[in-house]
Amino acid sequence: TADQLERVTQELVPPPFVPKHEQVAKGKPKVVQVTLTVEEKQVELENGVKAWVSAFNGSVPGPLIVCHQHDYVELTLKNPKTNALAHNIDLHASTGALGGGELTLVSPGEEVTFRFKATKVGTFVYHCAPGGIMIPWHVAMGMAGAIMVLPRDGLKDGHGNPIRYDKAYYVGEQDFYVPTDKNGKYKEYSTVTGSMNDTLEVMKTLTPSHIVFNGAVGALTGKNAMTAKVGETVMFIHSQPNRDTRPHIIGGHGDYVWATGQFNDAPQTDLETWGIPGGCAGAAIYTFLQPGLYAYVNHNLIEAIMKGAAGHIKVDGE
Amino acid sequence: TADQLERVTQELVPPPFVPKHEQVAKGKPKVVQVTLTVEEKQVELENGVKAWVSAFNGSVPGPLIVCHQHDYVELTLKNPKTNALAHNIDLHASTGALGGGELTLVSPGEEVTFRFKATKVGTFVYHCAPGGIMIPWHVAMGMAGAIMVLPRDGLKDGHGNPIRYDKAYYVGEQDFYVPTDKNGKYKEYSTVTGSMNDTLEVMKTLTPSHIVFNGAVGALTGKNAMTAKVGETVMFIHSQPNRDTRPHIIGGHGDYVWATGQFNDAPQTDLETWGIPGGCAGAAIYTFLQPGLYAYVNHNLIEAIMKGAAGHIKVDGE
């Protein structure tokens, strides 16, 4: 069955970029092979503020995986022996076995390969879920990403008309909980395990110190801003593994929005802002009509400006 | 009119179980009689942490009431004289009179009977709402439940095809605000009124100490896990009287989801996670395809694992 299908290796790319893919599937279902390697490392969340992350392929969020319905995804998860922690992967697109979490727990120095059939279309969160308190801690260390399962015949509006995009971006929103010392200064930790207890205490407050796109405050601005041309139709895939969010394009709209990412249901149209529940990846499509700088934000404006959940889209043309 | 209709007494059962009911109504509308008795008592939220609850029929959440559209619900609310507080009931399925709250306020030692017609279909929250500050306090003491008003001809998908379930569970999510002493240790109170002021102070922070399913951390795990068989279609009714929530079945999906519980609108399909606003009861249906242990969580994973909003579903079969 799956063993007789064509096999393709998907080259994963760092977000906000998305892998090359067809919007309408060509031929029969395939086996899509991907590899994710876990990096435990310290990153700079904003000027002078460091945090430990556990990062699929080294990025927060992990890379977007793209396939079509009825494809199989064959995922290899590698946990280098230089890491300190055990990790696994739960993909919300998968069925049974805790979304894969049950089959993929790997200690440092191990790797595992796991295959599932993409039976449901949509955009879905994946994340590490190694059991108990490790689940929220690893996810709050940025260990989450998304997979997009496209309908074989591509996206459609509520009347069955095809919707196509010229380009796509993947924005992963992540809440961080950096501990502070008695003077309110953010603390640093020399090891990932050393950061755990203090971080858990902040997590209990349900109040993030940082909420960022693409792993750091300002990661999608300046020379790293997203880009588009006037007249281009852009898809924005947006995931948040924990907290509810509310994407908004300042100066733009969501022409078509699948807020929970379910492509088989009719998209909502012409939204100012769309609500994505925590633990969900959604998608929105916008055709840029005017040149200029747009901001892409979580429209809790405190979370956008004071916590970091904001990026830019530079739109060229006339 | 209502007096000429057949009368049936519904035997209410403790959640997560739901009363025996027909999915398609038989015959004419009925008068469905139910009785709710308020229990004020101390419960153990987790090991060594006690909280006062005001509980409809002694359970948090209160029992699920089930009827069909056009039925009348005749509800008797009993407030035993051993209680300290006045209580009432506001059912979101009811129309006028503050959802019944205006007609049902009973002091300890009193009871009241109230009848309303179930004109709107869906899953709805009910809760105590005895006026002013008593409203959030009683609700934050777990005094909330849900009523499901089924369409007379049963549930349908977006194309008008019938949807039937093999079993149903009712998961009531509840936020608790247990005060701590200066050392961060959870406090205990010898009387319900004694717990009020401190609890209100914690409530003002909008940050629960606990968010639980079925009244306690772990109440739906181990020997109290929900169960299903491979191939069974299970409905999960989920209510939260205060805070937004985002149910997710780890390893499963929402095949059909009415996130706000409105059965006359087309359900969303194949969701990873669904957002239920605070003050709402929603419903989701899933057909289990594989055996094993599934987790049913609020997918803010901090709320699930560190605050308690997680349960298990044990699925047998092959």
Next chain:
Amino acid sequence: TADQLERVTQELVPPPFVPKHEQVAKGKPKVVQVTLTVEEKQVELENGVKAWVSAFNGSVPGPLIVCHQHDYVELTLKNPKTNALAHNIDLHASTGALGGGELTLVSPGEEVTFRFKATKVGTFVYHCAPGGIMIPWHVAMGMAGAIMVLPRDGLKDGHGNPIRYDKAYYVGEQDFYVPTDKNGKYKEYSTVTGSMNDTLEVMKTLTPSHIVFNGAVGALTGKNAMTAKVGETVMFIHSQPNRDTRPHIIGGHGDYVWATGQFNDAPQTDLETWGIPGGCAGAAIYTFLQPGLYAYVNHNLIEAIMKGAAGHIKVDGE
């Protein structure tokens, strides 16, 4: 083009009232002229608690603007020289130029006129967005309102049947972050700029001290309660520029609900509570069937009763 269209001046009114308007557009698209003057002033949020606001036309929320699709809105923004701060306006109904924010920044003593075409139907937030930290601060000072762009042929249900309302109210929900001193007493500030740093510190906690309708606790109760008659169909437009909210009519329902305000999509029906993401304005319609006092709340009952997000609707008739 726009210069050849009929010009009308819309008389804006303080919320919860809405400007006189046609539900079905008469004749061709028009240019709708409106003027917003910014008032910086101290207001009383509740007994003895003062806060600085920056208020469009002096009210929190700013007035509702109403037009039809394809109309142009010509907006004059006046910043009196008695003010201390620069302000602008970003209307989510507008396209490009940061929703107008880029074109409208005015220092004290200046005014600006800006015109945009209402290409998308729905209810939309507008707010001040003068850049950087000024954005969340001005919005958290109540500098937000809403615009309703009606379809030219009026509202419709999911089957294409017309929906008409007898009256409409605009409820603007606003989160405030009033600093406290070391004894927990709310602080007062003699200047708006003097209040900034402390207020930003509270904003970082993401925990409002107040969440109010119409600018103050109790502003929509008593002699200022909203009113209706039995049999009347009332539209409630509800905006929140920052935080998610969940409107609910105690004793009533949402017969038709556009939670994100998108009138071209089929409304949801018969809801108990509807979720509006932060940064969004939504709309709901209810026909009152019984006389009495109804409460209109954000159904996080702590936010409603302890933070202020509650109003009343007095319904006369039999």
